[in-house]
Amino acid sequence: MIPVQGVDGHCVAVLGLGRSGLSAARALRAGGADVLCWDDNPAAREGAAEEGFDIRQFRSAEDFADVASLIVSPGIPHLYPEPNKVVAAAQEAGVPVDNDIGLFFRSLATSEWDNLDTTPRVIAVTGSNGKSTTSALIHHILREAGRAAQLAGNIGRGVLDIDPPGEGGVVVLELSSYQTDLARALTPDVAVFTNLSPDHLDRHGGLGGYFAAKRRLFAEGGPDRAIIGVDEPEGLFLAGQLAEAPGDDRVIRVSVDRKLTGPGWQVFARKGFLSEYRKGRQVASIDLRRIKGLPGAHNHQNACCAFAACRTLGLNPKAIEAAMQSFAGLPHRSxxxxxxxxxxxxxxxxxxxxxxxxxxxxxxxxxxxxxxxxxxxxxxxxxxxxxxxxxxxxxxxxxxxxxxxxxxxxxxxxxxxxxxxxxxxxxxxxxxxxxxxxxxxxxxxxxxxxxxxxxxxxxxxxxxx
CATH class of the missing domain: 3.90.190.20 (Mur ligase, C-terminal domain)
Known part of the structure; x- marks a missing residue:
């Protein structure tokens, strides 16, 4: 568990008591907060009460008089198509609204990191399609290479349920637009944007709002490295916004539509072959056609993104290729x-x-x-x-x-x-x-x-x- 920092003695409300909501409540309590919980589902409320959490129904702004912040589960709308009534009451009362992702990023680093030779890293993956496979593939490659890695977020465990990472540990997060849209803290070391296609438009007020929710991971977080799929206009725009110059290798461009050229850092796949280019020269290649767990161009894009993320952590191409060979894929995805x-x-x-x-x-x-x-x-x-x-x-x-x-x-x-x-x-x-x-x-x-x-x-x- 990652105890939440900065909440000792504060009263914090949690709305939604599914996987992420309950893990947030537990982590808040571990950080010394007085936690109030609510869910419209009576069974969820009963489960939280059995764990010793206080249950409070929030009907108006007055019910938030003693509350320092409200933590909202991802499935609960905070703006579009209209705010949940509890969220609206908190906003009316001036109470800050956050989610478990925001709590995670503000609580992960501790004073114990000062004693580590290699501090932990966080890789966060977002996008419309492929983010689960990309996240799982990164995690698989790291584990096969002998690196301590944990998978969490929209896949695997809740972000606050993971073990505090130790020496050289890596946390791989899959983040949905629901999660990036609301988090008050977003500070990954490496951020990945796979692609963008229309989805969840009612929740974000249209395609522009949906893209804006994804973009927050990069604009708010300022990652050391940004891996951007540039096969849609939004990805190309995002890469251009983040790069200081054409040769800025803090931005790694990814494509499965075309060969990428230029002085920067690129990873692309054509006719089943992954290629890595730096400063206009090819430095690595992988034949993806022989990897059974990654069939089709969409999985080749996932492979390019995962390859680039692992390269930022210093893994060599041969080790990455060997790990990809043993990747079985995810259930319900090809x-x-x-x-x-x-x-x-x-x-x-x-x-x-x-x-x-x-x-x-x-x-x-x-x-x-x-x-x-x-x-x-x-x-x-x-x-x-x-x-x-x-x-x-x-x-x-x-x-x-x-x-x-x-x-x-x-x-x-x-x-x-x-x-x-x-x-x-x-x-x-x-x-x-x-x-x-x-x-x-x-x-x-x-x-x-x-x-x-x-x-x-x-x-x-x-x-x-």
């Missing part, structure tokens, strides 16, 4: 489930938006595509470049028929349920084809998470093999 009679079954349930689904479609040929769910803003036009890889689409979800009519030029079967879609895809599939779950939509019309959707796909496949 996860190979099974193979039978020449047909592969791949679970990419995490492809909850159009850009992520497009990358999955481009990673395979001759696809029996299971898609559909709770459609996000912007429609499905962005899938056009990948539809040529689709032999047939099997659409699930409550609005499957409406989803299906947007898939122009593709043979479509409306299945509604996962069970029916898997059954029909398996009946139709031929050797050399891939049955791919890449929904291009959220899961909440039928499942409570993309994980449950992916687990259902896996169960249906295995039941029929």
């Amino acid at each position: 996860q190979m489930v099974a193979e039978k009679d020449g047909v592969r079954f791949v679970n990419d349930s995490k492809a909850t938006n159009v850009d992520a689904a497009l990358m999955a479609l481009l990673a395979f040929e001759r696809i029996r595509w299971i898609c559909g769910g709770l459609e996000k803003e912007g429609g499905l036009a962005g899938l056009k470049d990948g539809l040529g890889h689709v032999t047939k689409a099997y659409v699930i979800g409550r609005e499957a028929a409406a989803f299906a009519v947007q898939l122009e030029g593709v043979e479509v079967e409306v299945c509604t349920t996962m069970s029916h879609a898997v059954m029909r895809a398996m009946e139709d599939a031929q050797s050399g084809e891939t049955v791919l779950l890449a929904p291009a939509a959220a899961s909440f019309d039928q499942y409570d998470s993309f994980e449950r959707r992916g687990e259902d796909f896996i169960a249906e496949v295995k039941a029929r093999l």
Whole structure:
């Protein structure tokens, strides 16, 4: 646990008692705070009370008279589409609002670090797609190379649940826009921006607000090194804002669209080969085609970002390549489930938006595509470049028929349920084809998470093999 600093004797409120909220409450108590907790879920309140936390319902600004700050869980809106009523009351009372990420960054460093030869480092990864795989891959490479590393944030453990890092330790954080948007402290040593595509637009008041939330990790934090995917205008803009000159190697540009040139530090992938260039000269190369856990251009981008992050910590390219070979990938992200009679079954349930689904479609040929769910803003036009890889689409979800009519030029079967879609895809599939779950939509019309959707796909496949 990371005890929160600067709260001894203060009264601090915690709103939302899920994983991050409870870990924040525990860390605040360990730092000497008097902690008040609230969650609209009675079971969550009961669980916190059993741990000895005081429960208080906050109805108005007057309820915050003795509160020094409010810590809010990531899923609770603080501005758009409208502030949560408790957050609004705290703001009306002038009470600062923060989250567990802000508490982490202000509490990680201690006086004990003065006795360390190599101080701990924090690598923070954000972006629309690929941040989980990138974070997990960095963590895997570091561990394989013998470095002490912990994985936390939006993946793995809550940030305040981790062990205080010791000599040369590295903390790898995956951070969502919900987390970067509100944190009052953001000071990573290395910050990674994978890419940007429209997502969570209602929560951020549009694409500009969404990008601004991501940008805070770099603008507020001032990392020693910034690794920026430059295949979208926003990433290119961000890299330009951070660099002092074309040769400023504090900014590492990453691409899977083109070869990067110039006097700076670049990492890019073309035709399955990762290349590292510094001062206009190639210094390293990796054949990514042989790495089974990283299929497709989207995973090659993840590999480039992870490679660059590990290079900033002094790892040599051969060690990074060797570690990548043993990376198995993450569940629900281009996860190979099974193979039978020449047909592969791949679970990419995490492809909850159009850009992520497009990358999955481009990673395979001759696809029996299971898609559909709770459609996000912007429609499905962005899938056009990948539809040529689709032999047939099997659409699930409550609005499957409406989803299906947007898939122009593709043979479509409306299945509604996962069970029916898997059954029909398996009946139709031929050797050399891939049955791919890449929904291009959220899961909440039928499942409570993309994980449950992916687990259902896996169960249906295995039941029929």
